[in-house]
Amino acid sequence: MTPEPQPQAPDSLMLFGFWYRAMASGALTRNRLHKTMLLETPLVLGRDREGKPFALRDACPHRGMPLSHGHFDGQQLECSYHGWRFDAHSGQCQLIPSLTADQDLKCDRIYAGAHACEEHDNYVWVFIPDPPPPGAGFTKAAEPPIPVPRVPTFSDKHKIAHLTAELPCGVDHGIIGLMDPAHGPFVHQAWWWRSRHSIHEKQKNFEPIPMGFRMSAHTPSSNSAPYKLLRMYADAEAITTTIDFVLPNQRYETIQAGKYWFASLTTVTPITRNHCRIDVVACWNLFHWVPFGAGLLKFVFAKFVEQDRQTMEKQSEGLKHNPHLMLIDDADRPAKWYFALKAAHLEAKRTGAEVKHPIAGPVTLKWRS
Ligand code: FES
Numbered sequence: 001m002t003p004e005p006q007p008q009a010p011d012s013l014m015l016f017g018f019w020y021r022a023m024a025s026g027a028l029t030r031n032r033l034h035k036t037m038l039l040e041t042p043l044v045l046g047r048d049r050e051g052k053p054f055a056l057r058d059a060c061p062h063r064g065m066p067l068s069h070g071h072f073d074g075q076q077l078e079c080s081y082h083g084w085r086f087d088a089h090s091g092q093c094q095l096i097p098s099l100t101a102d103q104d105l106k107c108d109r110i111y112a113g114a115h116a117c118e119e120h121d122n123y124v125w126v127f128i129p130d131p132p133p134p135g136a137g138f139t140k141a142a143e144p145p146i147p148v149p150r151v152p153t154f155s156d157k158h159k160i161a162h163l164t165a166e167l168p169c170g171v172d173h174g175i176i177g178l179m180d181p182a183h184g185p186f187v188h189q190a191w192w193w194r195s196r197h198s199i200h201e202k203q204k205n206f207e208p209i210p211m212g213f214r215m216s217a218h219t220p221s222s223n224s225a226p227y228k229l230l231r232m233y234a235d236a237e238a239i240t241t242t243i244d245f246v247l248p249n250q251r252y253e254t255i256q257a258g259k260y261w262f263a264s265l266t267t268v269t270p271i272t273r274n275h276c277r278i279d280v281v282a283c284w285n286l287f288h289w290v291p292f293g294a295g296l297l298k299f300v301f302a303k304f305v306e307q308d309r310q311t312m313e314k315q316s317e318g319l320k321h322n323p324h325l326m327l328i329d330d331a332d333r334p335a336k337w338y339f340a341l342k343a344a345h346l347e348a349k350r351t352g353a354e355v356k357h358p359i360a361g362p363v364t365l366k367w368r369s
């Protein structure tokens with residue numbers, strides 16, 4: 001039975017209560033404050049004297065002046081309007097200069113909105129909690145209930161590289177574009193990769209995993225040059241690749257060939273309702289004997305991401321006018337799962353019940369690409 005294509009409009013809802021990549025580590029320099037935005041939340045980021053990053057909501061709890069206009073001495077941030085001083089990590093107010101000696105306002109009960117902030121794998125990650133209850137200004141930073149996502153690694157010695165691109169579309173289109181298998185032959189053509197004439201029928205097994213789904217370990221398609229190369233050099237009979245998608249926005253890809261491995265974590269981060277950013281971090285222990293190995297790999301990745309970015313830029317012209325959209329089986333099934341997972345997550349949050357995973361068990365999907 002072939003079901004009718006389903007009309008489906010991404011809801012652009014952003015998921016609070018998760019860690020998000022805020023900035024590449026290298027971009028967060030020590031000597032100044034940096035403005036950024038995640039999930040329509042304006043943030044100011046910086047590094048303390050030891051280089052440890054911090055993230056505060058970019059609004060003073062007094063009268064809303066962006067703290068990024070303030071002065072930072074390496075430990076405390078001073079608002080540019082009335083000089084209130086805040087601890088950069090906890091956000092706790094340290095000083096209100098206008099208070100006289102006999103005024104006993106407890107300034108340490110006041111907090112600038114501080115966010116949990118950690119640095120891993122070339123990125124500064126920031127936890128974005130559910131929008132705080134009214135009365136913010138007196139609330140401490142939320143303790144993240146989950147750890148920061150990491151790129152999986154399989155040996156101590158490895159290389160790491162990252163790249164980033166801004167996409168002029170909402171997070172949903174960014175994510176379903178990432179998991180869409182059918183655009184490959186049309187968007188990612190290159191002589192060293194594949195041509196649209198190499199399109200053929202594929203079959204992949206999927207299984208549910210917590211908060212997401214996995215394209216089970218399989219041998220990557222033989223029609224792409226890099227995999228052919230890898231097979232030749234890595235001296236491995238079987239190359240397997242596994243791809244996981246995990247809410248809210250994470251795509252893990254792991255390729256293993258004997259003792260060689262390559263792993264990446266790609267995220268699509270909502271900046272505003274119709275603007276997102278894609279960040280790829282890859283770690284690997286192969287190609288280290290190939291001159292320019294890292295450079296070459298980065299070139300290939302950058303090319304892919306740029307092709308996706310250009311495609312989504314064009315797509316955004318069409319989306320401006322709210323066209324009707326559809327998702328078809330089986331090529332768009334992962335996109336349907338994404339929306340179902342998101343809905344299940346939000347429903348569980350609303351009711352306090354367990355998440356009802358929308359995928360009951362292993363499924364085989366077929367498509368041509
Ligand atoms: S607005 Fe920041 S101190 Fe008044």
Ligand SMILES: [Fe+2]
Pocket residue numbers: 177178183187188304308
């Ligand atoms: Fe793509």
